[in-house]
Amino acid sequence: MSVTRTPVTPALAAWMDAIAPIPGPVRRLHEDMAGDEQEHMMTHPDLGALLAVLVRATGGHRVLEIGTFVGTSALWMASSLAPGGHIDCLEADPASADRAAANLRAAGYHDQVTIHVAPALDTLPALAPGYDLAYIDADKTTYPAYLDACARLVRPGGVIVADNVFGAGGDDAQAAVLRGFAERAVAHSGMLTTVLPVGDGITLSIVR
Ligand SMILES: C[S@@+](CC[C@H](N)C(=O)[O-])C[C@H]1O[C@@H](n2cnc3c(N)ncnc32)[C@H](O)[C@@H]1O
Numbered sequence: 001m002s003v004t005r006t007p008v009t010p011a012l013a014a015w016m017d018a019i020a021p022i023p024g025p026v027r028r029l030h031e032d033m034a035g036d037e038q039e040h041m042m043t044h045p046d047l048g049a050l051l052a053v054l055v056r057a058t059g060g061h062r063v064l065e066i067g068t069f070v071g072t073s074a075l076w077m078a079s080s081l082a083p084g085g086h087i088d089c090l091e092a093d094p095a096s097a098d099r100a101a102a103n104l105r106a107a108g109y110h111d112q113v114t115i116h117v118a119p120a121l122d123t124l125p126a127l128a129p130g131y132d133l134a135y136i137d138a139d140k141t142t143y144p145a146y147l148d149a150c151a152r153l154v155r156p157g158g159v160i161v162a163d164n165v166f167g168a169g170g171d172d173a174q175a176a177v178l179r180g181f182a183e184r185a186v187a188h189s190g191m192l193t194t195v196l197p198v199g200d201g202i203t204l205s206i207v208r
Pocket residue numbers: 041042043066067068069070071072073074090091092093096118119120121137138139
């Protein structure tokens with residue numbers, strides 16, 4: 001079978017950027033981070049916009065994020081929570097957690113977000129099932145364990161998104177781990193998964 005994919009030309013990318021509604025707090029965070037050596041860690045706006053839609057589509061009551069950094073994706077997802085909705089953010093680095101907390105507070109989301117400052121594998125076992133959506137964006141070698149944890153924590157019909165499964169298109173060990181993770185997600189009996197070329201590639205899974 002032969003399939004073609006329309007390449008995102010510079011002209012198409014410019015058109016997408018021109019029409020994309022980026023929430024003010026996210027736009028300001030990108031401006032603040034411009035030139036920072038870790039700027040590349042911020043969730044791509046195309047994925048942030050998709051996450052905002054998925055949070056709304058799945059009810060927007062309980063959201064789990066693994067890997068928060070300065071709060072880019074948390075800002076996107078908080079923008080489409082339902083009234084009373086809540087995000088549990090898992091972040092191992094205290095300095096990043098402080099920056100995320102400040103950014104979320106400045107955007108008015110302080111009450112909707114809890115940042116758990118510890119390695120995610122220490123926090124996950126204590127969380128109660130019933131999440132509408134989980135977003136995996138932390139240390140890449142632990143993605144398989146995060147997927148298993150999310151399969152327990154996300155309700156049937158909820159979704160799991162994992163970022164960077166293209167491994168930036170590289171052929172190094174980390175890229176192999178990430179593509180292996182995507183293959184595992186596709187084969188997982190507990191979920192239906194597709195791989196999408198959004199940003200650096202994502203898996204999008206719905207829990208059976
Ligand atoms: C790619 S960044 C996350 C970007 C974030 N989603 C955003 O949009 O701004 C990955 C984050 O995962 C965190 N991290 C790495 N290992 C972790 C672990 N074991 N548990 C929790 N967080 C971890 C890093 O400190 C880093 O802030």
